[in-house]
Amino acid sequence: MDSTTPLPGLSAPPPPGAHALSPGSYDGRLVLVTGGGTGLGRAVAAEFARLGASLLLVSRREEHLAPARAELAKVPGAGPVTSQLCDIRDADRIAEVFDAAVAAHGRLPDVLVNNAAANFPVPSEDMTPNGWRAVVDITLTGTFLMTREFGRRHLAEGTPGSVIAVGASYAWTGGPGFAHSAAAKAGVKSLVESLAVEWGPYGIQVNGLVPGLMPHEDMTADIRTGLDRAPDPDARQPALRVGAPRELGWAATFLASPYARFISGHTLVVDGANWQRRDLVNAPVTPVREQLDRGPFAP
Numbered sequence: 099m100d101s102t103t104p105l106p107g108l109s110a111p112p113p114p115g116a117h118a119l120s121p122g123s124y125d126g127r128l129v130l131v132t133g134g135g136t137g138l139g140r141a142v143a144a145e146f147a148r149l150g151a152s153l154l155l156v157s158r159r160e161e162h163l164a165p166a167r168a169e170l171a172k173v174p175g176a177g178p179v180t181s182q183l184c185d186i187r188d189a190d191r192i193a194e195v196f197d198a199a200v201a202a203h204g205r206l207p208d209v210l211v212n213n214a215a216a217n218f219p220v221p222s223e224d225m226t227p228n229g230w231r232a233v234v235d236i237t238l239t240g241t242f243l244m245t246r247e248f249g250r251r252h253l254a255e256g257t258p259g260s261v262i263a264v265g266a267s268y269a270w271t272g273g274p275g276f277a278h279s280a281a282a283k284a285g286v287k288s289l290v291e292s293l294a295v296e297w298g299p300y301g302i303q304v305n306g307l308v309p310g311l312m313p314h315e316d317m318t319a320d321i322r323t324g325l326d327r328a329p330d331p332d333a334r335q336p337a338l339r340v341g342a343p344r345e346l347g348w349a350a351t352f353l354a355s356p357y358a359r360f361i362s363g364h365t366l367v368v369d370g371a372n373w374q375r376r377d378l379v380n381a382p383v384t385p386v387r388e389q390l391d392r393g394p395f396a397p
């Protein structure tokens with residue numbers, strides 16, 4: 099390969115509609131996806147549906163859930179798709195969601211995908227206590243409350259289950275400009291490790307799943323604006339491309355499958371090695387305030 103030949107990077111994923119596991123692998127299984135109405139949650143739900151799963155989508159806004167329900171019900175091979183409105187910070191409402199799952203689907207969810215999270219870019223010195231609380235309560239406490247209810251129900255019934263918690267790689271590295279979310283995701287990673295040991299004896303597997311940069315049309319405006327400031331996102335990744343949401347879905351369907359039953363307490367990163375990236379000569383530091391176009395700090 100001479101210096102003029104373009105580098106291949108990591109190959110493009112198989113096309114939408116392809117699946118890694120056999121058709122019908124999830125027939126008769128119920129998968130609950132929080133935040134399943136938008137973005138990566140909807141993409142993960144679609145891959146379970148393609149393999150025959152029934153779905154229960156959970157989030158706060160019907161305008162997110164209704165179109166997703168309609169779209170996912172049309173996936174060839176999908177089981178019934180229902181949804182429940184719920185703020186995952188509300189433990190009482192979460193209990194009602196599990197009651198509704200049994201009423202609608204005749205079974206507890208076999209798989210819980212904790213995908214819902216909250217995030218906005220902000221320099222830490224500007225962050226309000228309420229802004230911190232909103233992100234940590236949704237991302238960490240909400241994940242705990244959903245997982246606790248899933249575990250309690252299965253322990254009471256003596257049935258097995260699989261939990262996946264969607265994380266972010268700044269759980270390991272810290273996330274300048276996203277300190278609340280990074281701290282919460284570090285908590286999620288730790289929670290996975292604790293619960294995998296606590297509940298393994300009861301047949302409940304608990305794993306983390308971390309997407310790399312996977313742009314999608316539902317990204318919040320301020321994250322989208324931040325990304326738009328950096329042209330050619332593909333060239334900024336070691337894979338020479340960003341991730342496709344379906345790649346997270348394929349990883350999730352593997353992690354909750356019988357082939358991954360001995361994997362528990364693990365956090366799988368699907369990011370083409372982006373979080374491992376280190377340069378001998380780093381790019382100059384741009385302070386977070388400057389990245390976010392903020393003027394000098396004014397207390």
Ligand SMILES: CCCCCCCCCCC/C=C/C(=O)SCCNC(=O)CCNC(=O)[C@H](O)C(C)(C)COP(=O)(O)OP(=O)(O)OC[C@H]1O[C@@H](n2cnc3c(N)ncnc32)[C@H](O)[C@@H]1OP(=O)(O)O
Nearest residue numbers: 215216217218219226228229232266275318321324325389
């Ligand atoms: C430098 C930019 C680079 C960008 C490129 C990198 C991208 C990497 C991203 C990697 C990881 C991604 C992780 C994700 O989690 S993405 C998921 C994002 N999705 C969501 O957040 C869901 C939708 N979001 C929300 O609903 C809201 O943002 C919120 C989380 C705040 C919802 O909570 P709640 O309904 O309780 O919120 P309130 O409206 O009552 O607000 C609570 C306090 O938070 C303050 N707030 C809210 N939004 C913002 C904002 N955009 N900026 C600053 N502060 C905000 C709000 O003011 C409240 O605080 P106060 O009462 O003190 O005012």
Ligand SMILES: NC(=O)C1=CN([C@@H]2O[C@H](COP(=O)(O)OP(=O)(O)OC[C@H]3O[C@@H](n4cnc5c(N)ncnc54)[C@H](OP(=O)(O)O)[C@@H]3O)[C@@H](O)[C@H]2O)C=CC1
Nearest residue numbers: 133136137138157158159162185186213214215266311312
């Ligand atoms: N996209 C990316 O590149 C990356 C994403 N991630 C992670 O992937 C996951 C999905 O992110 P993404 O799809 O991009 O983001 P989205 O903003 O599309 O999804 C967030 C979802 O969470 C739901 N949600 C937020 N707050 C609550 C709440 N209190 N109760 C119930 N549901 C709630 C929202 O639905 P509603 O508003 O209806 O409540 C929405 O569907 C998150 O865990 C995120 O941290 C990590 C790294 C990179």
